[in-house]
Amino acid sequence: MQNLIASSVKYENGSLSVLDQYLLPHQQVWHQCHDVETMKELIISLKVRGAPLIGLSASLLVAYLAEQGVVKGELEKAINELEATRPTAVNLMHCMAALRKALTQSDYVAGIVTTAERLFIEDIALCERMASRGAELINSGDNILTHCNTGALATAGIGTALGVIYKAQQKYGNVHVWVDETRPLLQGGRLTAFELERWKIPYTLICDNMAASLMAAGKVDKIVVGADRIAANGDFANKVGTYNLAVLAYFHNIPFYVVAPITTLDTNTACGNDIEIEQRNPQEVRGVSGSFGEALWAPTNANVYNPAFDITPAKLVTGWVLDTGVYNQSQIENGDLVKLK
Numbered sequence: 606m607q608n609l610i611a612s613s614v615k616y617e618n619g620s621l622s623v624l625d626q627y628l629l630p631h632q633q634v635w636h637q638c639h640d641v642e643t644m645k646e647l648i649i650s651l652k653v654r655g656a657p658l659i660g661l662s663a664s665l666l667v668a669y670l671a672e673q674g675v676v677k678g679e680l681e682k683a684i685n686e687l688e689a690t691r692p693t694a695v696n697l698m699h700c701m702a703a704l705r706k707a708l709t710q711s712d713y714v715a716g717i718v719t720t721a722e723r724l725f726i727e728d729i730a731l732c733e734r735m736a737s738r739g740a741e742l743i744n745s746g747d748n749i750l751t752h753c754n755t756g757a758l759a760t761a762g763i764g765t766a767l768g769v770i771y772k773a774q775q776k777y778g779n780v781h782v783w784v785d786e787t788r789p790l791l792q793g794g795r796l797t798a799f800e801l802e803r804w805k806i807p808y809t810l811i812c813d814n815m816a817a818s819l820m821a822a823g824k825v826d827k828i829v830v831g832a833d834r835i836a837a838n839g840d841f842a843n844k845v846g847t848y849n850l851a852v853l854a855y856f857h858n859i860p861f862y863v864v865a866p867i868t869t870l871d872t873n874t875a876c877g878n879d880i881e882i883e884q885r886n887p888q889e890v891r892g893v894s895g896s897f898g899e900a901l902w903a904p905t906n907a908n909v910y911n912p913a914f915d916i917t918p919a920k921l922v923t924g925w926v927l928d929t930g931v932y933n934q935s936q937i938e939n940g941d942l943v944k945l946k
Contacts, residue, residue: 627651644662644666655755659696672714693882744777754767
């Protein structure tokens with residue numbers, strides 16, 4: 606397999622490594638990953654995260670295993686186990702489906718390697734197209750609010766929603782970003798802030814529950830977020846807290862955009878109610894752990910509700926920015942995926 610290098614995953618000289626996103630921004634630790642159990646742990650623990658990146662990392666591992674001579678039955682088992690690690694993100698399922706198809710070829714090793722390479726290279730191009738289309742919706746001087754992390758750390762390219770912001774800053778040079786901390790794991794505070802600093806894009810970090818007051822004060826011009834799965838009717842799953850922003854944006858008449866590759870559109874899922882929502886470890890809410898140690902602020906046995914995602918209804922969305930175009934609700938529902946004028 607050829608060398609494939611991105612911000613948080615790299616296949617180089619026959620070795621697969623991933624950046625530990627749980628330790629960012631203060632430690633940059635790369636983990637070598639050459640077996641299924643290691644990759645499963647990295648994904649479940651969110652050391653590897655971001656819907657596109659999860660699918661790509663899993664694909665590169667399967668390709669590595671194929672090149673190492675792992676037999677067909679074991680490769681199929683690996684695909685099934687990796688697919689089960691994160692049930693909400695459809696990108697992972699898309700990648701695993703592509704690998705299953707490659708596994709049916711007579712030369713399945715070459716098929717799997719070629720597929721993994723193609724998925725990686727395609728993601729870079731998808732990100733560029735999404736970013737360019739989305740940047741057309743941004744105006745000079747805009748204050749943009751975003752949630753969670755949707756940048757280069759979450760993809761092979763420059764990102765989805767954060768890629769739009771990157772392109773807009775390149776175009777105008779004067780955008781400003783409000784960054785939700787994104788509880789409970791602070792993926793905005795740790796990861797999005799890290800990327801914006803690296804890109805030298807002005808930003809201000811806020812707690813999630815400060816967004817409403819900013820909107821009421823007229824300090825938010827647009828909201829851009831990513832998606833882990835978009836249902837056929839346009840409802841979408843994203844990091845929990847996204848629905849809050851959509852409701853607030855609707856009330857305050859602020860444009861609210863979803864940015865994702867067309868592979869995130871799941872036409873087999875009719876509406877948001879049909880999207881499986883992953884429930885995560887209660888300990889993530891009771892306290893926090895990281896490079897600084899561990900802090901527990903709730904009672905040890907506190908009952909916890911910890912969904913990883915929530916569902917935002919399509920009626921709250923201004924537009925869906927896909928790599929193929931920008932769409933309104935009726936175009937998404939009707940499958941009329943031509944660029945919105």
